[in-house]
Amino acid sequence: KQEVTQIPAALSVPEGENLVLNCSFTDSAIYNLQWFRQDPGKGLTSLLLIQSSQREQTSGRLNASLDKSSGRSTLYIAASQPGDSATYLCAVGSFQGAQKLVFGQGTRLTINP
Amino acid sequence: KAGVTQTPRYLIKTRGQQVTLSCSPISGHRSVSWYQQTPGQGLQFLFEYFSETQRNKGNFPGRFSGRQFSNSRSEMNVSTLELGDSALYLCASSLEGQRGTEAFFGQGTRLTVV
Numbered sequence: 001k002q003e004v005t006q007i008p009a010a011l012s013v014p015e016g017e018n019l020v021l022n023c024s025f026t027d028s029a030i031y032n033l034q035w036f037r038q039d040p041g042k043g044l045t046s047l048l049l050i051q052s053s054q055r056e057q058t059s060g061r062l063n064a065s066l067d068k069s070s071g072r073s074t075l076y077i078a079a080s081q082p083g084d085s086a087t088y089l090c091a092v093g094s095f096q097g098a099q100k101l102v103f104g105q106g107t108r109l110t111i112n113p
Numbered sequence: 114k115a116g117v118t119q120t121p122r123y124l125i126k127t128r129g130q131q132v133t134l135s136c137s138p139i140s141g142h143r144s145v146s147w148y149q150q151t152p153g154q155g156l157q158f159l160f161e162y163f164s165e166t167q168r169n170k171g172n173f174p175g176r177f178s179g180r181q182f183s184n185s186r187s188e189m190n191v192s193t194l195e196l197g198d199s200a201l202y203l204c205a206s207s208l209e210g211q212r213g214t215e216a217f218f219g220q221g222t223r224l225t226v227v
Contacts, residue, residue: 089156
């Protein structure tokens with residue numbers, strides 16, 4: 001059974017810092033990994049999708065890497081801004097089903113002005 | 114291009130009642146998945162529909178059911194509501210439902226059972 005863990009559970013940093021969020025998964029047989037952000041009481045916004053054959057993806061100030069063999073992914077946020085404050089979730093798509101995503105518990109990020 | 118639309122946004126129901134939630138996927142998307150989000154359990158997969166067929170199901174009791182229509186819109190039904198069913202219900206759509214395609218989520222329906 002695939003399990004996804006995100007560390008830390010919460011993170012508070014001053015504005016302008018570069019930061020890394022971590023995601024680990026127990027079964028390396030994945031199709032893809034997707035990073036989302038969730039604002040309080042809202043739905044999920046897709047940030048980056050990494051296919052199993054890829055090592056990283058970049059979008060603006062965000063960079064996500066994937067190391068299937070070690071069961072890890074990182075989300076790097078450069079030059080953090082208060083608007084980046086949200087909960088960040090990673091989810092893996094496994095062989096168990098085409099669109100059955102297994103989610104981590106998330107990292108609650110606070111960027112202090 | 115409109116995103117995933119879920120209705121209603123908020124619901125308050127009494128224990129024992131039943132409820133139906135609706136999800137309209139992004140135009141052209143044929144796969145719709147449903148998830149339950151609670152503070153204790155996080156996001157958990159309920160089921161996925163593709164071309165009107167349930168293709169995958171999570172570990173939820175039979176009180177949770179769904180269906181998909183020919184226009185890809187999907188509904189989720191919960192019968193005999195329990196207090197523990199209070200949660201944010203999210204649906205996601207993807208283009209072809211193949212492994213590896215990006216999932217796009219709606220804003221969710223907040224269900225409160227009293």
